[in-house]
Amino acid sequence: MSSILRADPPRQSNFQADDDRLFVRAVGRAMQVLSAFHQASGPLSLSEIAARAEIDRSAAQRLIHTLATLGYIRRSADDRGYLPGIRLLDHTLDLLRLDPVVQKATPVLLELRKTIRERVDFSLYDETRLVYALRMQSKRETFYATLVGHSVPTFCTAGGRAVLAALPAEAARDIVLRTTLHSYTSKTETDPDIIMQLVESARTDGYAVVIDEFVQGEVAIGVAITQHDGAPLGAIHVAGSLSEWTPEEFVRQAAPVATEAARAINGSL
Structure with a gap:
């Protein structure tokens, strides 16, 4: 099963298609090298990066050397492998400070956190998953749960079902069927038909509720953030502990x- 800290990204088509004359394969391979760290639990060796990036060892060596020279990969402190470089954070900052949705959502989410005094998150929609851009934690959270870039599946999370409810039913079902339906807890719903019924309930209510399906002992509410035409951009998540709240x-x-809060953000876009 995939790490709970990173949901499976949308399945890509052959992005190196021979008929795409604008595609720069060297850049694509460099991104494959950086993506090798997505499921890593520590430093990776040259051979591990090559295997994960699905490129030969010689190509991996050249790409790692180039990325290390530019500061996007670094040697680990024990010199036993490689880690992502600090300059990648420059690009994270660029995304967060320039994205208009994040700009509009931030002050609203700060006020929401003061009001509800529970965990409040904002995520961006990426088809089969949501990627957290803002994280405002409660006293119960762990180190990993505070990190932006953490991603969760759409099919079994409150924010995910909220964004699916913002889509036409056929498009939402297509996304569910393209997702690997992991059981994250014993209560995770993995039947596509039942998931779609829950999505329809979220469409009717204007928000989605998930209990124990993604994080054991947690109740969460998700509300979609949408464009003017109704297409989803992301979601607000509010989560509480079942030891402190009844659903x-x-x-x-x-x-x-x-x-x-979602209405305020949507109205400002």
């Missing part, structure tokens, strides 16, 4: 303020 009370308290 009914959490929905009663969190759903109205999360929905109002």
Whole structure:
């Protein structure tokens, strides 16, 4: 099963198609090398990077040398392998400071966090997954849960079902069917037909509720952020502990303020 910290990205078509004359293969291979770290739990050797990037060892060596020279890859402190370089954070900052949705969402989410005093997150829509761009944590969270870039699947998370509900039913079902339907907990719903029923409920209610399906002991509400034409851009997530809330009370308290926050963001775009 994939790490809970990173959902499977959308399945790509052959992005190196011979008929795409604008595609620069060397750049594509460089990104494959950087992507080799996605599921890593520590430094990677040259051979491990080559295998994960699906390129030969000689090509990997040249690409790693180039990326290391530019500061996008570095040697680990024990000199046993490679890690992502600090200059990648420059690009993360560029995305977060220039993305108009993140700009509009940030002050609204700060106020929402003050109101609900539980975990509040904002994620960007990437078809089969959502990628967190803002994370405002509660006292219970771990180090990993504070990191932006953490991604979660759309099919079994509150924000995910909220964005699926913003899509036409046929498009939402297509995304569910293109997703590897992992069981993250014993209560994760993996039947596509039942998932679509839950998506329809979210469409009716204006928000989605997920209990114990992605994180054990958690209740979460998700509300979609959309373009003017209704297409989803991302989602607000508000999550609480079932040791402190009943699902009914959490929905009663969190759903109205999360929905109002989403309305404020949507109105500002």
